[in-house]
Amino acid sequence: MRALHDGHAEALWRYALRLTGDEQLAEDVVQEALLRAWRNPGILEQGTAASKAWIYAVARNFAIDERRSARARWEVGSARLPDRPRADHTDRTLDAWLIADALSQLKPEHRVVIVRAYYRGESVPELAEALDVPPGTVKSRLHYGLRALRLALEENGVTGR
Numbered sequence: 001m002r003a004l005h006d007g008h009a010e011a012l013w014r015y016a017l018r019l020t021g022d023e024q025l026a027e028d029v030v031q032e033a034l035l036r037a038w039r040n041p042g043i044l045e046q047g048t049a050a051s052k053a054w055i056y057a058v059a060r061n062f063a064i065d066e067r068r069s070a071r072a073r074w075e076v077g078s079a080r081l082p083d084r085p086r087a088d089h090t091d092r093t094l095d096a097w098l099i100a101d102a103l104s105q106l107k108p109e110h111r112v113v114i115v116r117a118y119y120r121g122e123s124v125p126e127l128a129e130a131l132d133v134p135p136g137t138v139k140s141r142l143h144y145g146l147r148a149l150r151l152a153l154e155e156n157g158v159t160g161r
Helices: 002-020 023-039 048-068 070-074 090-104 108-119 124-131 135-155
Strands: none
Touching: 002 023, 002 048, 023 048, 090 108, 090 135, 108 124, 108 135, 124 135
């Protein structure tokens, strides 16, 4: 196989490049022709001229088949790579606006505990100490504040999951 490759690959690649006009496809054609020759060792035993003619015929037929394939008809070449997709933060921004609007409709005591607990990550004991209220009051305000927040979001057209 190495002798086959060393003896034919370069010239076969130039031939495939003339057939296809595409360096990558030419490499694929050479690879496929040599692979088929390797799978048919009887071809190589027929002599140099016969095996060379067979390999070039395989390369030609493979190149034609590739050009006729559906993949070739639908592929579109491009001189440059497409731009990388950028993250679209529109949904996140709209969600933030909806939540901010709904939070503005809450009573101040409910809004404070929700913002500090969910956005700042403060615990119930920390909130109780900072607001100078018992922990049970913080839990109650969180509970009723979340219910009011859910209702305000539903009134703005946001449905639950």
